[in-house]
């Protein structure tokens with residue numbers, strides 16, 4: 216079964232196409248399951264340049280329903296990728312999972328609290344302190360029980376350049392938490408599509424981080440490979456991530472419980 220649980224739509228303002236375009240691409244490539252998991256809106260409108268507004272949520276859900284009707288053979292899950300914090304817990308639980316009946320939520324650690332300020336993980340993890348704050352926020356999301364898996368847990372690599380004792384220590388904390396909370400970690404193929412970054416230890420993708428996943432192999436945890444497609448053609452463009460799984464003999468997660476209710480008897 217070919218599955219991809221991480222795709223976006225134009226609503227996030229940095230992706231192209233609607234659910235139906237991703238469904239078309241997935242169908243063409245022989246996928247059986249895709250999850251639409253655009254960046255969540257927030258009731259307070261935070262970070263609104265890279266996500267839909269709350270007033271677009273109904274339209275997003277309608278677009279998922281429309282794609283389901285157009286591609287009845289494809290299972291299309293209704294998801295969102297969410298930045299966790301305690302103050303958003305109720306919104307995610309009561310509104311998104313409760314009232315709106317989302318099939319699943321992804322923890323997407325793009326922002327973390329540092330010295331009382333929200334800080335961007337893509338660009339602003341330069342110090343040890345920032346790296347530890349990122350790690351703390353990420354582990355809180357895992358402990359919340361709200362999420363089906365964690366997107367790109369090694370996203371810190373896009374701004375924290377070195378694989379050093381701090382990176383190792385934080386990675387171990389993340390991996391231990393994945394075991395403790397039994398939550399799969401995503402190997403995010405979108406990182407491989409980004410320009411390589413120059414570091415004192417050589418050129419590498421911003422994420423996934425090979426040493427992170429090499430370390431992950433020492434833990435009894437599960438991984439999921441997704442395209443994190445921001446363009447319909449990104450679906451299925453996951454070769455390097457699949458190779459990484461094989462290289463370190465990582466265990467793939469079974470997320471089929473998410474689509475169980477849609478399986479035809």
Ligand SMILES: [Zn+2]
Nearest residue numbers: 223227229445
């Ligand atoms: Zn995005």
Ligand SMILES: [Zn+2]
Nearest residue numbers: 221296366443
């Ligand atoms: Zn994403």
